[in-house]
Amino acid sequence: MTLSAALNAFKSSKLISWKSTGRLQQTLAGCIERKGKTLHSGKVSTVKLWPELAGKGRYFDFRSTLIRASIEFAEDSPLCTTLCKDGVKIRTVEHLLSALEAMEVDNCRIEIENLDSEDCSVEVPIFDGSAREWVEAIEQVGLRVAADHQGECCEKMVAYVKEPVHVWRNDSFVAAFPSQEVGITYGIDFQQVPAIGRQWFSVSSLDKSLYSEQIALSRTFCTYEEVEQMRSAGLIKGGSLENAIVCSASKGWLNPPLRFQDEPCRHKVLDLIGDVSLFARYGSQGLPVAHIVAYKGGHTLHSVLVRRLSEII
Numbered sequence: 383m384t385l386s387a388a389l390n391a392f393k394s395s396k397l398i399s400w401k402s403t404g405r406l407q408q409t410l411a412g413c414i415e416r417k418g419k420t421l422h423s424g425k426v427s428t429v430k431l432w433p434e435l436a437g438k439g440r441y442f443d444f445r446s447t448l449i450r451a452s453i454e455f456a457e458d459s460p461l462c463t464t465l466c467k468d469g470v471k472i473r474t475v476e477h478l479l480s481a482l483e484a485m486e487v488d489n490c491r492i493e494i495e496n497l498d499s500e501d502c503s504v505e506v507p508i509f510d511g512s513a514r515e516w517v518e519a520i521e522q523v524g525l526r527v528a529a530d531h532q533g534e535c536c537e538k539m540v541a542y543v544k545e546p547v548h549v550w551r552n553d554s555f556v557a558a559f560p561s562q563e564v565g566i567t568y569g570i571d572f573q574q575v576p577a578i579g580r581q582w583f584s585v586s587s588l589d590k591s592l593y594s595e596q597i598a599l600s601r602t603f604c605t606y607e608e609v610e611q612m613r614s615a616g617l618i619k620g621g622s623l624e625n626a627i628v629c630s631a632s633k634g635w636l637n638p639p640l641r642f643q644d645e646p647c648r649h650k651v652l653d654l655i656g657d658v659s660l661f662a663r664y665g666s667q668g669l670p671v672a673h674i675v676a677y678k679g680g681h682t683l684h685s686v687l688v689r690r691l692s693e694i695i
Contacts, residue, residue: 392539392663392664392666395694396544396545396694397543397544397545397547397694398541398542398543398544398670398691398694399541399542399544400539400540400541400542400666401539401540401542402537402538402539402540403537403538403539403540403667404537405537405538406436406527406528406535406536406537406538407436407437407488407489407527407528407535407536407537407538407665408486408487408488408489408525408526408527408528408538409433409434409435409436409487409488409489409490409525409526409527409528410431410432410433410487410490410520410523410524410525410526411433411523411524411525411526412433412523412524413430413431413432413433413523414430414431414519414520414523415428415429415430415431416428416429416507416509416515416516416519417429417507418507418508418509418515419507419508419620419625420473420474420505420506420507420508420620421462421474421505421508421511421602421618421620421621421625421626422461422462422473422474422505422616422617422618422619422620422621423473423503423505423619423620424619424620425496425497425498425501425505425620426496426497426507427494427495427496427504427505427506427507428494428495428496429478429492429493429494429506429507430492430493430494431487431490431491431492431493431519432490432491432492432493433489433490433491433526433528434489434490434491434528435489435528435529435530435531436488436489436528436529436530436534436535436536436665437489437530437536437664437665438489438491438664438665439451439452439488439489439662439663439664439665439666440479440482440487440488440489440490440492440659440662441490441491441492442465442472442475442492442493442494443491443492443493443494444470444472444493444494444495444504445470445495447467447468447470448467449465449466449467449470449472451465451475451479451492451659451660451662452660452662452663453660453661453685453688453689453692454692455467456660456685456688457471458682458685459473459681460615460617461612461617461618461681462474462475462476462681463475463476463479463653463656463657463660463681463684463685469502470502470503470504471502471503471504472494472503472504472505472506473503473504473505473506474505474506474508475506475656476652476653476656476657476681477506477508477509477512477513477516477602477652477653477656478492478506478513478516478656479656479657479659479660480513480598480652480653480655480656480659481513481516481517481520481598481656482516482520482659483655483656483658483659483662483667483668483669484517484588484590484593484594484597484598484655485516485517485520485521485525485590485593485594486525486590487520487525488528488538488662488665488666488667489528489665494506508602508620508621508625508626509625510601510624510625511601511602511603511625511626511627511649512598512599512600512601512602512649512652513597513598513652513656514598514599516598517593517594517598521594528665536664536665538665538666538667539664539666539667540666540667540669540670540671541661541666541667541670541671541691542560542670542671542672543558543559543560543561543670543671543672543691544560545560546558546559546560547687547690547691547694548687549683549686549687549690550683551682551683551686553677553678554677554678554679554680554683555675555676555677555678555679555683556654556674556675556676556677556679556683556684556686556687557674557675557676557687558670558672558673558674558675558687558691559672559673559674559675560672560673561671561672561673562671563586563587563588563671564587564588564669564670564671564672564673565584565585565586565587565588565672565673565674566584566585566588566651566654566655566673566674566675566676567582567583567584567585567673567674567675567676568582568583568584568647568650568651568654568675568676568677568679569581569582569647569676569677569678570646570647570650570677570678571677571678572605572629572646574605574631575605575629575630575631576631576634577629577630577634577635578603578605578629578646581644581646581647582644582647583644583647583648583650583651585597585651586673588655588669593655596642596648597648597651597652597655598652599641599642600641600642600645600646600648600649600651600652601625601626601627601641601645601649602625602626602627602649603626603627603628603629603645603646603649604618604621604626604628604629605628605629605630605631606628606629606630606631606633606636607630607631609621609628623636623637627640627645627646629646650676650679653680653681653684654674654676654679654684655669657681657684657685657688658670658674658684658687658688660685660688661688661691661692670691674687
């Protein structure tokens with residue numbers, strides 16, 4: 383895609399205004415390969431991240447089926463974000479996409495494979511339950527400016543939210559308010575689990591350094607009372623105390639210490655960034671310039687907000 387074509391692809395509306403970030407789109411400076419156990423199936427999968435041309439954005443490649451990391455291909459699934467196309471499902475993409483978005487990898491081919499030749503569903507490895515593995519790999523290989531087939535560079539575009547947009551379900555909500563910077567405020571409430579309780583975490587200006595030091599390290603969490611229920615539903619077959627922090631209503635944290643006192647809430651922010659990154663198109667920034675406020679949200683509600691923003695365009 384040429385620079386002019388990329389710019390023409392963005393159309394402003396009453397609620398969304400597309401502007402240049404003042405930076406050029408980037409991609410990886412080299413290939414990244416990581417292999418590990420997956421959370422829900424318990425199988426081992428391999429992920430290779432490849433540099434990609436400007437304007438291509440981020441997309442998955444599983445047995446030659448290409449699935450853009452776009453809300454268009456997201457489907458509701460319990461406890462993770464799943465992309466689906468032509469019968470192929472790629473699950474648990476949120477931590478990887480969160481790292482790619484926050485570390486400004488705008489264009490990337492994500493090749494993923496497993497050893498089960500009959501399975502049309504594959505998962506991204508869970509590692510320690512955080513995004514640390516991906517952030518460290520990206521920092522190690524580095525980034526470079528991306529060019530298209532003609533050798534042209536593309537400006538990186540971003541959507542500014544001009545009026546409040548919100549979605550809700552019962553007492554949970556996610557809202558995006560006009561702002562001059564990307565900010566996130568997240569609240570969770572686990573009154574039935576005193577060790578977690580009610581937590582809030584907020585960042586007024588998100589950048590790579592803050593993400594890598596304050597958000598990427600936070601691990602996925604669950605309550606001990608939910609474990610058997612999830613396993614009965616065929617989930618978390620690969621879950622363990624090595625890839626999640628687990629809290630009991632009566633005994634507290636089963637595998638301390640926490641990396642942050644509010645680690646569960648910070649992990650919700652990590653998930654939110656990955657889910658909202660599905661708003662990205664043609665190598666644009668996925669996170670809109672807005673202050674996003676969420677309370678008791680989750681993957682499904684995050685996706686509803688992205689769909690709402692996408693409808694506005």
